[in-house]
Amino acid sequence: MNMKQFPYRLKTVDVPDCKVAEDMVFSDDKKTWYLTCMGSSNVIVGDAKTDIPIKTISAPVSKSNTTFISYPHGIGLNDGIDRIIVSSTVRPSDLGDPGETVTVIEASSGNVLSTHKLSDKPSPSGVEPVEAVFVPGSDPALAYISVMFGDILWSAPWDNGSKTFNFEQVYDFNKNKQSVVLEVTYNDKHDRMYVTTAKPDHLNIFDISQPAQPKLIKAIPTAGGAHHVVLSTDEHYAFVQNSFLNLPEMDDGSINVIDLGKLENIATIDTKKDRGLNPNCIVLLPEWHHDPAH
Secondary structure, eight states: OBSSSSSOBOOOOOOTTOSSEEEEEEOTTSSEEEEEETTTTEEEEEETTTTEEEEEEEOOOBTTBSOOOOSEEEEEEETTTTEEEEEEOOBTTTTBSOOOEEEEEETTTOOEEEEEEOOSSOSSOOOOEEEEEEOTTOSSOEEEEEETTTTEEEEEEEETTTTEEOOEEEEEGGGGTOEEEEEEEEOTTSSEEEEEEEETEEEEEEEOSSTTSOEEEEEEEOOTTEEEEEEOTTSSEEEEEEOSTTOTTSOOOOEEEEETTTTEEEEEEOTTGGGTOOOOOOOOOTTTOOOTTO
16 A cells, blocks of 8 residues: 555555465564464565565474464564564464464564463463564563453563563453453553453553553443554544454444543544444554554
8 A cells, every 4th residue: 555645545465375464564674564364374574665575484383393373463573683473363264273372483584483372271272362562662672462362461571691582471351350352552652551352341551661560550441342442643542443353242333532641431433333334443544653563
């Protein structure tokens, strides 16, 4: 898509090795993109100038191999440490075979380095990690990972000495009787984190001034299926899109407006809902988009 011309112009990019494209991130220099493919269990690397795929990263699941990529969905890239984290989510054809791992990839080479289980339960635990998002500017590097059916928020702090991540559970949403943990978003100062839970529906606001120790400030009720969230440019408001795969009790179809000063849900936008439509995502256009983590 040409985002320098209005109205925006769509362009089809052929990615033959990708089935069920999910999340995409760009390198800091905006020259390379990385795309997760849930249906083909791989990550595509592409040239952002030519829009041509240049590499396919895959590591088939094998009982004899503990390093693999399976149903990748969320993807976090940190150029500073040359690492990518991708989450193993769910088989897209029928939402079966939920994953329990994240895989670490060396960004520059595409080498698959390690796969890590994010559950203390016996396998298959079916906890289903969803998003893996680095905190911009964090030193040492740190990513947060939402684990949907485990109802847990994990962190992945980077160890500069060993050049590895230490995966840790940092928040349990079960104690708040929340489940289906989905999106992770940050403010511009990177001292606040916003995490949605779809059942029951909440926008959770965390203080991450100390990234390794997130502290819940407030859980604000929204509507069924709280999923994606964006912030206004002045960060006075958050807009929460309420729909998750049209699943029962998670398919409200509205958009909530959250006052981040008052920490209150102040309005509901039912434009789509009133027409029988169910918005799947909410993304700000480049003029207003300001979250470097996505």
